[in-house]
Each structure stands twice: as structure tokens, then as C-alpha cells.
Amino acid sequence: MLSGYPSELEDHIMLANRHLLHIRPLRPCEDGPVRELYRHLSPRTRYLRFFSPMPVLPDSVLGLLTGVDYRRRLALLAEVETAGGVEVVALGSFGATDGSRAEVALVVRDEWQRQGIGIAVAARVLRAAEARGFDRFVAYALRENVVIRKVLDHVGDLVSTKTSDGVCEMSFVRRRPA
Numbered sequence: 001m002l003s004g005y006p007s008e009l010e011d012h013i014m015l016a017n018r019h020l021l022h023i024r025p026l027r028p029c030e031d032g033p034v035r036e037l038y039r040h041l042s043p044r045t046r047y048l049r050f051f052s053p054m055p056v057l058p059d060s061v062l063g064l065l066t067g068v069d070y071r072r073r074l075a076l077l078a079e080v081e082t083a084g085g086v087e088v089v090a091l092g093s094f095g096a097t098d099g100s101r102a103e104v105a106l107v108v109r110d111e112w113q114r115q116g117i118g119i120a121v122a123a124r125v126l127r128a129a130e131a132r133g134f135d136r137f138v139a140y141a142l143r144e145n146v147v148i149r150k151v152l153d154h155v156g157d158l159v160s161t162k163t164s165d166g167v168c169e170m171s172f173v174r175r176r177p178a
């Protein structure tokens with residue numbers, strides 16, 4: 001069942017360089033921004049996010065990313081207004097794996113990395129997930145991916161990790177603000 005558009009999740013982030021990012025929930029089947037973001041990711045970033053540097057995002061993966069229902073599957077986009085129009089700079093999402101657990105994933109466009117966007121989007125995705133009844137999270141990342149661990153250090157408390165075939169499964173809970 002599709003719930004209404006969660007406009008309460010719309011938000012703004014002011015970066016240190018004074019760029020203003022607009023955060024908004026992705027709408028069901030809204031392929032355009034996801035394709036555009038993917039087109040602008042480096043092969044390395046694609047590899048870190050999808051474990052494969054696929055030159056084009058397969059429809060099956062696109063379908064998973066855009067198959068949001070705002071309840072068990074939800075994604076947040078970060079966008080910036082440029083002279084050429086709106087540019088998508090990040091996508092964070094969660095998808096339920098059972099009634100209380102959700103898988104979280106995140107990607108930030110290369111030239112926008114290291115500005116706090118990953119942490120800001122991850123924190124909002126986790127808050128949105130908790131508001132929908134999910135309190136245990138899992139993220140999958142390549143073993144070599146130290147950056148996603150740093151992001152999780154800011155927003156979560158690790159419960160367990162398990163590595164298999166070079167992929168690390170990190171289970172965590174949301175870090176409550178002190």
C-alpha cells in the first residue's frame with residue numbers, strides 16, 4: 001500500500017562552502033534523478049556502492065531503487081540548484097528486510113564527497129526509518145570501504161560485523177543524539 005508523500009522529510013543542508021542542498025523523498029518510479037546520478041558517478045564510486053562498475057544501471061537495480069512506498073522502502077535525494085538546473089548529488093535509502101530491520105545504502109557524487117553530505121543524508125534516512133518502526137539496520141560494503149565505516153561511526157552504533165567473500169555486513173542501531 002502506498003502511503004502519502006512524506007513532505008515532512010523535505011529539508012535543507014547548508015554546506016561549509018555555502019551551497020544549499022535540498023533533501024526530498026524520491027517518488028515511486030522516479031527514474032530520472034537516479035539515472036542522472038548514476039551517469040555522473042565514477043567507476044570507483046559505482047563499484048563501492050553496487051560492487052560492480054556497471055556502465056549503465058540495470059533496470060532491475062533501478063526498479064529496486066525507485067520502488068519506494070514511503071513505509072517499507074524509502075529513498076532521500078540531495079539536490080542542488082545550478083545555473084544548468086537541478087543536479088542530484090546524493091541518494092540514501094532504506095528497504096525493510098523484516099518487520100523491524102532495514103538495509104541502508106548511500107552514495108554521494110564524487111565531486112560532492114567529503115563535505116558532510118554522506119553523514120547528513122544517512123542520519124535523515126535512519127530517522128525516517130525509525131519513524132516507520134525500524135530500529136535495527138544493516139549496511140553491506142566492500143571490506144576495503146573505510147569511508148562508509150566512518151559515516152556509520154557518526155550516525156550509528158555497531159552491533160556486529162560479518163565478512164564473507166570480501167563483503168562486510170555491518171549491523172547497527174541509530175546513534176541517539178547525546
Ligand SMILES: CC(C)(COP(=O)(O)OP(=O)(O)OC[C@H]1O[C@@H](n2cnc3c(N)ncnc32)[C@H](O)[C@@H]1OP(=O)(O)O)[C@@H](O)C(=O)NCCC(=O)NCCS
Nearest residue numbers: 048049105106107108113114115116117118119147148150
Ligand atoms: C560513503 C560515502 C557515501 C560518504 O559520503 P561523503 O559525503 O563523502 O561523507 P562525509 O563527507 O559525510 O564524510 C564522512 C566521513 O568520511 C570521511 N571521508 C569521506 N571521504 C573520505 C575519503 N575519500 N577518504 C577518507 N575519509 C573520507 C570524512 O572525513 C568523514 O569522517 P570524519 O568526520 O570522521 O573525519 C561516499 O564516499 C560514497 O558515495 N562512496 C561510494 C558509495 C559507497 O561506498 N556506499 C557504501 C555502500 S552502501
